[in-house]
Amino acid sequence: MVKPVSFRAALAATVRPLVGAHRGASADYPENTPASFSAAAAQGADFGELDVRLSADGVPMVVHDAAIDRTTRGHGLVRKLTATMLEGYGVPALATVLGLGAGRTYFNVELKTDGDSSELAAAVADVIAALRLEHHILVSSFDHDSLPLIKAASPALLTGILYETRLTDPVGYARERGADAIHPYFRLAGGRLCNAARDAGLIVVPWTVDRTLYLRYFAAIGAQAVITNRPATAVALYKNLITRHS
Numbered sequence: 620m621v622k623p624v625s626f627r628a629a630l631a632a633t634v635r636p637l638v639g640a641h642r643g644a645s646a647d648y649p650e651n652t653p654a655s656f657s658a659a660a661a662q663g664a665d666f667g668e669l670d671v672r673l674s675a676d677g678v679p680m681v682v683h684d685a686a687i688d689r690t691t692r693g694h695g696l697v698r699k700l701t702a703t704m705l706e707g708y709g710v711p712a713l714a715t716v717l718g719l720g721a722g723r724t725y726f727n728v729e730l731k732t733d734g735d736s737s738e739l740a741a742a743v744a745d746v747i748a749a750l751r752l753e754h755h756i757l758v759s760s761f762d763h764d765s766l767p768l769i770k771a772a773s774p775a776l777l778t779g780i781l782y783e784t785r786l787t788d789p790v791g792y793a794r795e796r797g798a799d800a801i802h803p804y805f806r807l808a809g810g811r812l813c814n815a816a817r818d819a820g821l822i823v824v825p826w827t828v829d830r831t832l833y834l835r836y837f838a839a840i841g842a843q844a845v846i847t848n849r850p851a852t853a854v855a856l857y858k859n860l861i862t863r864h865s
Contacts, residue, residue, distance in 0.1 A: 625754035626725040627777055627799070629665070630822050630843045635857045636834075637665035639727055639846040641827050642683065646848040650690060651681045653711055653719055663854035666725035666757075668826075668846050671713050671743060673735055678702035679713035679742050685733060698733055714746050717756075726752075727824070727846070729781065730760040730769070740765050744772035759802050759824075767797055779824060782807070790815045800824055802846075805833055810840040817841065831856060 630637060643655025644662055656667045670683040675698060687693045687700070693708035702712060717726060728747075732739055747756050753775040760766055766778040779800030780793050785807055793801045793816075800822035803812070808825040816823045826846040828834055834853050837845050838860060847853045 626666070626757055627754070629725065633843060635838050635861055636842050636853075637725075637844040638663070638850050638853045638857065639666045639668045639824065639826075639844055640664040640850040641668050641846050641848045642670065643667055644848075644850055646829075649709075651683060651711070651716075652709065653716060656716060656720065656724075659850050660720065660724050662851040663858075664724075664850035665844070666727055667716075667720065668727040668729065669713075669716060670729045670731050671739070672697045672731045672733065673739050673742060674702040674705055675699055676701045677738065677742055679739065679746055680705050680710050681713055681716050682710045683731065685731075698735075713743065714750065717746065717750055717752055725755050725757070727757045727759055727779075730758060730762060730765050732760065732762040732765055736762055736765040737768055740768035741772055744769055744776070747776065748773060757800060757822075757824075759800070763796055763798075770797055777822070779822070781826075790819050790821060793821055794819060802826055805837075805845075808837070808842065813840045813842055828853070835860075 640659030642650035644658040648655035648658050669681050671679045674680050686696050691708040753773055757777040758769050759779040759781050761781045763780050770778050777799040779802045780798050781802040783804040789801050802824045805825040805828045813823050823842045824844040828845040828847050829849050834856050
């Protein structure tokens, strides 16, 4: 079914955290693959979270590591291999993954930069624009300098700062960067942060939330979304919470 609203509207209207599938249903399927994202959608995930890097010929490819050795039978750095070579090893292009879910699901695209912030931001923006998915995508990165770049290329895109070490003022920092969301490592997210972010009009998306205890906690404190390796578990839990409280 085609999503009736934008990702921004869905996040604003939700009564429980939206469930983001970390690299797809990565606890059960090979990460960052079409099969993993299809499985996550079938399990009821609200959006897929994926990583993107540039190939040697400038094509955005869906892969987490700088090298393909861990996740494929191939060897070498992503930036040294062409898109055709990478696809031969089972690494999909961003356009392929987004195209499979176009209009039916949302995506969180994480930029994995390697001294190529401008090139990656521009290439990803071009892919999203070609598929007309600007309102269905949230772009995040640990490279916070890349976020204003992609925002300039495509103002409709949501952007979020990823971080895993404590920031003095994450809400103020995100606003300085023009971001729409903050993506803290889950142990850095609490009620005070969620309240401050909500007051500032920012979205809180903790990662990676797999344990039931934390899934319940983030629902209780009002996080708008969570990213998890176990989307089926999160979907079932939140459905049960809504049923019991309705």
